[in-house]
Amino acid sequence: MHAHDHSLCPVYDSIELLQEKWVLHIIRALLGAPHGFNELARAVGGVNTTTLAARLDRLEREGIVSKTIESTMPPRTRYELTDAGVALQGVIEAIDAWAREHMRRCQADAVATAAPEPTVASH
Amino acid sequence: MHAHDHSLCPVYDSIELLQEKWVLHIIRALLGAPHGFNELARAVGGVNTTTLAARLDRLEREGIVSKTIESTMPPRTRYELTDAGVALQGVIEAIDAWAREHMRRCQADAVATAAPEPTVASH
DNA sequence: GGTGAGCGCTTGAGATTGTCAAGCGGTCTA
DNA sequence: TAGACCGCTTGACAATCTCAAGCGCTCACC
Numbered sequence: 001m002h003a004h005d006h007s008l009c010p011v012y013d014s015i016e017l018l019q020e021k022w023v024l025h026i027i028r029a030l031l032g033a034p035h036g037f038n039e040l041a042r043a044v045g046g047v048n049t050t051t052l053a054a055r056l057d058r059l060e061r062e063g064i065v066s067k068t069i070e071s072t073m074p075p076r077t078r079y080e081l082t083d084a085g086v087a088l089q090g091v092i093e094a095i096d097a098w099a100r101e102h103m104r105r106c107q108a109d110a111v112a113t114a115a116p117e118p119t120v121a122s123h
Numbered sequence: 124m125h126a127h128d129h130s131l132c133p134v135y136d137s138i139e140l141l142q143e144k145w146v147l148h149i150i151r152a153l154l155g156a157p158h159g160f161n162e163l164a165r166a167v168g169g170v171n172t173t174t175l176a177a178r179l180d181r182l183e184r185e186g187i188v189s190k191t192i193e194s195t196m197p198p199r200t201r202y203e204l205t206d207a208g209v210a211l212q213g214v215i216e217a218i219d220a221w222a223r224e225h226m227r228r229c230q231a232d233a234v235a236t237a238a239p240e241p242t243v244a245s246h
Numbered sequence: 247g248g249t250g251a252g253c254g255c256t257t258g259a260g261a262t263t264g265t266c267a268a269g270c271g272g273t274c275t276a
Numbered sequence: 277t278a279g280a281c282c283g284c285t286t287g288a289c290a291a292t293c294t295c296a297a298g299c300g301c302t303c304a305c306c
Contacts, residue, residue, distance in 0.1 A: 010226035011219050012168075015147045018218065021264070024138045037283050045135075048265050053284065063225075074273045075283045084225040094217040095141065096134050102186075102207040103133035144293070160254050171294050176255065197302045198253045 017062065018091070022047050022055055027085065028092050030065065034080035064088070140185065141214070145170050145178055150208065151215050153188065157203035187211070 018024055022044060029035060029043040041052050056079060059065040064085040070076040081088075141147060145167060152158060152166040164175050179202060182188040187208040193199040204211075 010222040011151070012148070014218050014222040014226050015151070019142045019144055019147055021142060024142055025135070028134070028138070038281075048267095049284065050266085050286090051264055054264090069283095072283095073271085074281090075271095077283060087221055087225055091214065091217040091221060094213040095137050098210055098214060099133040099137040102210055103137050161252080171296095172255065173257090173295085174293055177293090192254095196253095196300085198255080198300090200254060 017058075018088075020055065020058070022051060023059070024092070024095070026052070026055055026059065027064070027081070027088050030079065030081045030085065031089055031092060034078050037077055037079070040079060059085075140181075141211075143178065143181070145174060146182070147215070147218070149175070149178055149182065150187070150204070150211050153202065153204045153208065154212055154215060157201050160200055160202070163202060182208075 025044045025047070026040065029040060032043075035043055037049075037052070037056075040056075041047055041049060044052070047055075056065060056067065060067050063082055065079055066082050066085075068078045068080070070078055148167045148170070149163065152163060155166075158166055160172075160175070160179075163179075164170055164172060167175070170178075179188060179190065183190050186205055188202055189205050189208075191201045191203070193201055
């Protein structure tokens, strides 16, 4: 692996973390509410369980997500954001704002003005 | 591949775009100033030229980066952010803010928090 | 005037990362 | 008693990213 000079810059490291595939999607989903494993997979939409497991593992080690086993049998787990995780709301909101402004793509904005909530994930 | 319901959500699409490896790094570098190709590679630190070329190509097609050929011989090109690209500053700033706050990593700050073990809820 | 370093990329081969399908043991709903 | 769902894991495969090298060319230097 490369050990470039940038690696002591926290911003660089954060980007490194956040750009892993599905990470931002996962955080966005979790900002809405805690989720179980398969439930989260569905909320995110398109991840396969292998990758999801790997991401959650990393995010937990990084202190962004916390995992609570509510019961082993029947299996029930809860993934939710830690304080550090919730703090990423600012990032998601910034993306959200940019998207609405510059990402018209296929749609004229469909659902505008429904929620008094500040922008976070809704399906 | 997947034609999920999510794919008409601009936020989902934006995340898809921004999480491609090196994209955020590239934008961050370009927020500082326009760059030539190799110069940009150095500023980003760690990208290889193959990937960088692919990213710039995509970002240009998405209208985030603009490429200006200043001279073909000697070769000199300038990559810079479009208005839509500059608008991503908010995203980078949000990441920046989060990083400073929650990305201790190398710092002797790792006291409380950071619980690797899944906490088991009993009720 | 010849050497070397720089420019903006591209190529083909290899390493890394992400995906798919299937499945384990179990419980809960019908 | 059948089926759907739970939280994952495995092993085989595909997509993505990386490496080293190099093309044609110009410039700064000795």
